Amino acid sequence: MRKDNLEVLLFLKEFLGINEILVEKEEVRTVEKELEELKEEVYRCKKCPLHLQKTNYVFGSGNPYAKVMFVGEAPGADEDREGLPFVGRAGKLLTQLLKEIGLDREKDVYIANVLKCRPPGNRDPLPAEIRACSPYLVKQIKIIKPKLLVALGRFAAYFLSGRDKVPLSKLRGKLHESVFGPRLLVTYHPAAILRNPGRMHEIKSDFRMILKILEENGGED
Numbered sequence: 001m002r003k004d005n006l007e008v009l010l011f012l013k014e015f016l017g018i019n020e021i022l023v024e025k026e027e028v029r030t031v032e033k034e035l036e037e038l039k040e041e042v043y044r045c046k047k048c049p050l051h052l053q054k055t056n057y058v059f060g061s062g063n064p065y066a067k068v069m070f071v072g073e074a075p076g077a078d079e080d081r082e083g084l085p086f087v088g089r090a091g092k093l094l095t096q097l098l099k100e101i102g103l104d105r106e107k108d109v110y111i112a113n114v115l116k117c118r119p120p121g122n123r124d125p126l127p128a129e130i131r132a133c134s135p136y137l138v139k140q141i142k143i144i145k146p147k148l149l150v151a152l153g154r155f156a157a158y159f160l161s162g163r164d165k166v167p168l169s170k171l172r173g174k175l176h177e178s179v180f181g182p183r184l185l186v187t188y189h190p191a192a193i194l195r196n197p198g199r200m201h202e203i204k205s206d207f208r209m210i211l212k213i214l215e216e217n218g219g220e221d
């Protein structure tokens, strides 16, 4: 049950009767409750050694009813300190890219990572860490049920597409079937753009594609 549908139901309250409305409200609460319960599970997690060095678990943030869910690779130093995804320089660029296509990162999208704890020194996630942590991301996707997944960078792209032998350059800028249901768009990690600003036009083109996909979807659930 999406929030906009709830608004329609509330508008029709006098025609439907109060009992039905209460049932629908309960359904809406369930999405938030399930996400909250999963977050609590993550906050207790000791499934891999990364929990020993982290400052904060970084579960995810944004609108639990979003049609678009962005997935990065792992928290960096700023995210580890604040317990929120994409709050450093790369996060500011992500916020800006969203703004340019008219999306607000709190209201219109949900953002999470494959790993919920920071790998030391921002090293690449290890296969064992991805195996241990990714079930949390899969559960987040199942609870949020986005229409579109956007993989930011190769670790998210490989995990969500199940195609880890293909270079990122061959996957980016295209729609794929994701292993987990929603369609998948692959683009660069914003940190890669900060390192190589020459690719800015490519990531901007990918973000315009997000908007086009949403418009084609016509806002339907």
Ligand code: SF4
Pocket (backbone or CB within 6 Å): 042, 045, 046, 047, 048, 049, 050, 051, 057, 115, 116, 117, 129, 132, 133
């Ligand atoms: S990275 Fe994931 S699996 Fe490892 S301790 Fe943190 S939450 Fe648990």
